[in-house]
Amino acid sequence: MLPVLEEEKARHRIAKRIALEFHDGDVVNLGIGIPTLASDYISENVRIIFQTENGVVGAGPKPEQNDWRFIGAGGRCLTLLPGASLIASDFSFGLIRGGHLDYTVLGALQVDSEANLANWWIPGKLVPGMGGAMDLVTGVKNVIVGTSHTSKKGAAKLVKKCDLPLTGVGVVSMVVTEYCVMRFPEKKMTLSELAPGVSIEDLQEATGAEFAVSESLCQMQGIEE
Amino acid sequence: MAKKIIKPVMSAEQAVKSIEDESTIMVGGFNYGGIPYTLVDAVIDANIKELTLICNDTAYEDVGHGKLIKNGRIKKVIASHVGLNKATQALFNEKKLELELVPQGSLVERIRAGGYGLGGILTPTGVGTAAEEGKRVIEVEGKKYILELPLRADVALIRAYKADRYGNLVYYGTNRNFNPAMATAAGIVIVEVDAILEVGSLDPNRIVTPGILVDILVFKGDSYYASRT
Numbered sequence: 001m002l003p004v005l006e007e008e009k010a011r012h013r014i015a016k017r018i019a020l021e022f023h024d025g026d027v028v029n030l031g032i033g034i035p036t037l038a039s040d041y042i043s044e045n046v047r048i049i050f051q052t053e054n055g056v057v058g059a060g061p062k063p064e065q066n067d068w069r070f071i072g073a074g075g076r077c078l079t080l081l082p083g084a085s086l087i088a089s090d091f092s093f094g095l096i097r098g099g100h101l102d103y104t105v106l107g108a109l110q111v112d113s114e115a116n117l118a119n120w121w122i123p124g125k126l127v128p129g130m131g132g133a134m135d136l137v138t139g140v141k142n143v144i145v146g147t148s149h150t151s152k153k154g155a156a157k158l159v160k161k162c163d164l165p166l167t168g169v170g171v172v173s174m175v176v177t178e179y180c181v182m183r184f185p186e187k188k189m190t191l192s193e194l195a196p197g198v199s200i201e202d203l204q205e206a207t208g209a210e211f212a213v214s215e216s217l218c219q220m221q222g223i224e225e
Numbered sequence: 226m227a228k229k230i231i232k233p234v235m236s237a238e239q240a241v242k243s244i245e246d247e248s249t250i251m252v253g254g255f256n257y258g259g260i261p262y263t264l265v266d267a268v269i270d271a272n273i274k275e276l277t278l279i280c281n282d283t284a285y286e287d288v289g290h291g292k293l294i295k296n297g298r299i300k301k302v303i304a305s306h307v308g309l310n311k312a313t314q315a316l317f318n319e320k321k322l323e324l325e326l327v328p329q330g331s332l333v334e335r336i337r338a339g340g341y342g343l344g345g346i347l348t349p350t351g352v353g354t355a356a357e358e359g360k361r362v363i364e365v366e367g368k369k370y371i372l373e374l375p376l377r378a379d380v381a382l383i384r385a386y387k388a389d390r391y392g393n394l395v396y397y398g399t400n401r402n403f404n405p406a407m408a409t410a411a412g413i414v415i416v417e418v419d420a421i422l423e424v425g426s427l428d429p430n431r432i433v434t435p436g437i438l439v440d441i442l443v444f445k446g447d448s449y450y451a452s453r454t
Contacts (some may be wrong), residue, residue, distance in 0.1 A: 053329065054255040055399050064325045068257060068453045069398035072420035075309075088433075089255065089281065089402045090337050093330030101444060127317070127326070128308025130283070130356065135330035169353035 001194055002149070002206050003197045008086055010178035012197075014146045016041040016222040017176045018105055021144060022048050026102040029053065029136060032074045035105035035145040041222075051101055053132040055092050058084025087156070096132070097139035104140040106133060108175070110148045110162045113209040115172040115184040117145065118164035130167065137168035149177035149206055157206030158182065158189070179203055181220060193220040229426075232392040233434045237267035240441045242416045244268060244352045247300075248379040249277040251407040252290045255415045256282065256309075258454060259386040259400035260289035261417040263446035268382075274298045278443040279336070279378055279402050281329060282306040288450060292412065303376065305329035328356055333406050339375035340409025346373050381411030383433065384454075385444075387420045392439030396416070400454060401433070408434045412420065415441045417451075 005013070014034050021043035022028060027049045030036050039061075042048055050059040052072045057070060060079035072078045080086075087095075095101060110118040117137055120130040137143050147157055159174065173183040180203055181193035189211040194203065196219060204210070241264060244250060250268075252306050254260035269292055278299045283306075283308035284291035293299050295312035301323035307313040327335065334346045347370035351357050361372040374410075383404045386397035394416060396404060416439055445451050 022310075038414075054258065054402050055386040067398070069400055071256060071399050073256075086396075086401060087399065088405045089329070089333045090406050093333055097330050097348065126308070127283070127324070129304060129306035129326045130328050130351075131306040131308075132329040134328040134356055135350045139330075140354075143419045147448060166354045 002202050005178050010035060013178050013223060014176050017181065017220060018144055019145050020222050021174070022046055022103065025049070027051055027057070027100065029096070029101055029140065031104070031106040033107050035107065038096060038105060038146065049094070051095065052078070053136070055087045055089060056080065057087065057095070060084070062183055063213065074221055091181045093132070096135050096167060099121060099139055101140040103142045103144060104136040105144045105146055106136065108145045108157060108170050110157055110159050110164045111145055111172050111175050112159050113185045113189040113211065114161075115145070115170045115189070116162050117167045117172050117222050118162040119167050121165050123165065133167050137171040142173045143168070143171050145175045146176065147177060149179050154157050156206065159208035160210070177204070182211060183214070191217060193218055195220040195223060228440055231390050232388070232436065234421055234442045237263045237417070237443050237446065238270065240264065241267045241271050243413050243415070243441070244271075244273050244380050246273060247275040249279065251378040251381040251411055253278045253288060253381075253383050253402065253404035253407050254281060254284065255399070255402040256284070257288065257450065258398070258448045259384045259402045259404055260284065260450070260454070261382045262289055262448055262451035264382040264415055264417050264443060265290045265293065266446070266448060269293060269296060269298070272318065277301040277303070279376055283310040283333065284373055286310050286312040298319070300310050301325070303327060303332070304376050305332045306317070307436050311451030331371070333403060335373050335376040336403070336406045336410045337372070339377040340406065343375060345375055346375055347371070371434070376410065378407075378411040380408040380413045380415065382448065383408050383414060383416045385416050387417050387422060387427065388416060388418045388439070388442050389422045389424050389427050389436070390417070392442065393427050394434035394436070394439065395427060395431050396433055403432050408438045413440045414438055415443060417443050417445050418438070419445055421454070
């Protein structure tokens with residue numbers, strides 16, 4: 001059995017681990033939810049340029065007083081940091097598709113053993129639309145998925161083959177869950193970090209796909225016991 | 226026919242008389258930002274119907290062009306995201322609304338292609354997903370791309386910050402979004418602005434949309450959403 005982790009603690013563990021990936025000067029687009037939380041854990045000496053798909057390069061935290069002429073992709077007000085620029089949607093997606101962003105961080109419904117991602121629609125439920133997600137996973141250099149290891153009902157999110165509609169084919173570079181980090185060398189799901197108290201066997205049991213184990217497997221970074 | 230050099234300044238009510246039933250309209254905006262709220266309200270008041278709506282997202286059911294959908298004025302929507310508007314989803318499920326979902330970057334490029342005289346664009350976005358259904362996939366130098374066809378509209382409803390009487394436009398904050406692209410891709414371009422200045426008052430270095438693309442200028446109204454953006 002995997003150790004039980006309270007949901008809020010799990011979310012912060014994932015966000016904290018993701019934040020460790022970023023380097024000074026990286027251009028990053030964060031999705032809504034756990035991904036946004038990652039911005040709280042970026043080390044002080046790492047300067048990140050946050051891009052929002054609706055047209056900000058250099059977005060800052062939420063303002064003290066809302067000015068609705070400055071919003072982010074989730075529709076909440078934001079600030080511009082010194083050095084920010086404002087662009088139109090065609091330019092914004094040119095940056096995204098054109099490989100000018102270093103990281104995009106998104107949530108997932110399913111990620112499969114061949115780095116495919118499904119995160120935009122559960123058939124049978126209301127259809128929300130893919131928004132900018134397909135462009136982000138296609139064009140951004142590194143696609144990080146931050147998600148709970150299983151769904152709220154306990155179903156595996158890391159699966160052999162996605163059966164939900166895909167967002168992108170072979171696009172995921174890294175998955176961070178509360179129990180592990182998976183990477184995808186040569187599009188093959190590979191365990192690279194494991195949280196304390198988790199065995200490979202227990203992890204395999206909660207994972208819907210067989211995964212390889214990296215030769216440099218180590219303890220999941222960013223966890224303080 | 227050439228557009229007027231000095232753009233007419235009209236009430237929103239007068240301006241939307243150029244929109245006919247069953248026509249295609251583009252409406253600028255992303256979430257709450259950059260929606261021409263006053264123009265959209267005038268379309269609702271004028272009882273214009275059977276419209277095809279091209280927009281990034283269908284906002285919320287009681288916000289901006291989201292209301293057009295809730296009020297049953299739209300027969301087809303082309304958008305990248307409709308998840309925030311319950312009316313879009315409900316009408317689609319009841320088969321009272323046709324829905325074409327396009328990835329956001331592809332949608333704005335289709336509009337740009339429509340305005341820039343291109344026969345379409347090739348994008349890697351959506352290859353191998355539902356976004357490629359019904360579209361041609363073309364291989365160029367070993368890589369697959371989806372051919373996305375241009376989009377144009379009869380009328381574009383645009384939100385800008387300031388205009389001069391030639392119709393030159395500057396934008397503010399994140400209200401820019403789809404507006405400059407849409408201003409290139411419609412037969413008639415109607416723009417809602419905070420201020421209309423004398424010709425020569427706007428710095429040419431800062432103008433984003435040249436006035437030759439614009440037909441009609443309208444002052445923004447004082448509804449809740451219009452005033453806060």
